[in-house]
Amino acid sequence: MLLQAQAPLQRAAQTITPEDIRRRIGIIADDSMRGRDTPSPELDKVAQYIAAEYKRLGLKPGGDRGTFIQRYALDRVKIDGDSSAAFVHGGPGATLKYAKDFIFVDNMFESGDYAGELVLVSGPLSGATADTAGLAGKMIILTTPRLRGADRDRVFAWRPAGVVFLSNAPDSIWTQVAARFNRPQMRDPGRIVGGPLALVIRSSAVGPVLTALGGDYASAQTATTFSVKPVGGAQLHVHARIQPAEKNSAPNVVGILEGSDPTLKNEYVVFSAHMDHVGVAGPRGSGGCRAQGADSICNGADDDGSGTVAVVEIADAFARLDPRPKRSVIFLNVSGEEKGLWGSEYFTNHPAVPITNIVADLNIDMVGRNWRDTIVAIGKEHSDLGATLNRVGAAHPELNMQPIDDIWPDENFYFRSDHYNFARKGVPILFFFNGTHADYHQVSDSPDKIDAEKEARIAQLIFYLGVDVANAAERPKWNPDSYKRIVVGN
Ligand SMILES: [Zn+2]
Structure with a gap:
């Protein structure tokens, strides 16, 4: 009985494959995307690619005027x-x-x-x-x-x-x-x-x-x-x-999978990742990209091509679930992260759904490098999402992926990526992050260095976690001390 009930879930998780991850990172971190600076025509191209994928998966558009794209102004x-x-x-x-x-x-x-x-x-x-x-x-x-x-x-x-x-x-x-x-x-x-x-x-x-x-x-x-x-x-x-x-603007991509429970579908689990990076070396590369020899393109394969395609792959897996999870799910690809968390700030100020109905943000930024069998989940100590993740991780030993606590508390990573804009508005978060490396923000953060096999296992773990949160009777809860410090105190 149990085995049969689990089979469709596992089948959906197994559609997240190293091949798909490698192929998608190859597209969005290709030299032709010129480092996806915010704003840039190449960033818009990546947004269009993701929007087309969400449309193909049958998601509901959560952007402006019935589209998958939400734009925010970047006027000079x-x-x-x-x-x-x-x-x-x-x-x-x-x-x-x-x-x-x-x-x-x-x-x-x-x-x-x-x-x-x-x-x-x-x-x-x-x-x-x-x-x-x-x-x-x-x-x-x-x-x-x-x-x-x-x-x-x-x-x-x-x-x-x-x-x-x-x-x-x-x-x-x-x-x-x-x-x-x-x-x-x-x-x-x-x-x-x-x-x-x-x-x-x-x-x-x-x-x-x-x-x-x-x-x-x-x-x-x-x-x-x-x-x-x-x-x-x-x-x-x-x-x-x-x-x-100068008039300008930049995109977020928002796709929504509607939940199956008549009440709980009004609550939302968000998967987020930033699709922008620091662009190319030279005057336009204000994000700090520096040329190395003939290479002047900061591909951002790990940062955050890896998280971007993980969100798309997780959306793909969710779209196959029948029945759909009880709560609704939002797949969010933001921009402007490297410039100052712009896209996530805009989304959390102009959310597609009431922010109080968002029960969790699972943010993914850099999951394609470093250790093969562990992934740091920052923010575990601040809500019961930490315990939920431990439980889900233990229930899937076949993934051989151990979620571990923040090993760099002095770096304050909790405050340094898009999830923070959710946390400060009262949404419990977890932030999946494999740490920095010698290629961080360099032209050498290229697709060939991505460990797609490892990333597929991380994305499957986050998928199982998201399904668990989306189906749970209760929404995730803050630890009271953390809530006081992070939400009330800012
Ligand atoms: Zn970065």
Whole structure:
């Protein structure tokens, strides 16, 4: 009885073969794909190839407007320095020239005139008191060199018109930084355009005016308690001008297999891997690809051609299951991972289904090299997916593939690939990873070096795990301490 019940599952798993893996990695990590930089025509070609496979497998499209492709914008913009300027009105006043006296911190703003009363905010921002209610619409001068994490969220919540940092950088450094902001730059696809305007003003350009107005910037810098002080009623006006320089976008591929249980099919197990890599050596290869002799193409066969084809192969195996698993399954191939986890950030902010209905992300990044009989599963200690994986691994000794714990905890890999964007939104994850090697991000990460036989066994293990999670009565659960640290605390 048991044997018969298991047979269809095993037959599906056995369609994941070394030959298929070798053939598919040969396609997407071929020199003609030029290292699948984000964005690039070759990355789009790979996305189309995967989309066609999902269509052939009978999956449901989970991308834009009934397609398998979800696109996110990667527009380049250029700050119009000649038309941008800033003015201090009050006291002796000041006219500030763009690049010479001030720069914008980033390019995440719209062209416009931004104005407000200047106030000096000093002391630890975490010690902020009720008087921050009055900071809405103001131009606030901060004494920190930059804003990150919780401080950034705090300051943005005050809804100031602008945030001003002062810089004591010497001429040589200031000139370099200002020049960088004069080139067309890509907007960070993970952030939303708008919010307070952020600028850096040279102390030499504005210091004397602040002093004349009674703003004591020097003592504010050493303040130990939070305080807010107007700067003699002065106003800061900024003409901020920015222009589109180039329209661009990049793809994710999303295929969905609908579950068979009328209730549980509204929950989803995600298999993810990034299909992009670092491109070719040269000016376009901003991902850090370097030529070796005549070879200038970073193929990314292991990183992450291996994970990409594992997801396609697992989709192929799932598509053969009859009956289908109880929960639905999403096969997700993202891009922009190498640039900063862009595609997964976009997907988790614009998921094909409600993110709270995603019960797990099983992420696969680099599974075709190194040890033959073990695979590291990062994140095992953070949810009961770790115990489930141990159980599934033990139930399949024929795979001869031992899932092991994170052996590089100091490297913080938990925070370094696409699964992290799921984890921070509360989705339990496991990250399958064979570790780096001498060919990591080199032109020598080529298809001929892939151990397809080993990778097939890993993909089968992850397939069995996914089936188990998709059919389980309960969805995976976080360990409470991990949840506090990873989800609540970020
Ligand atoms: Zn990489």
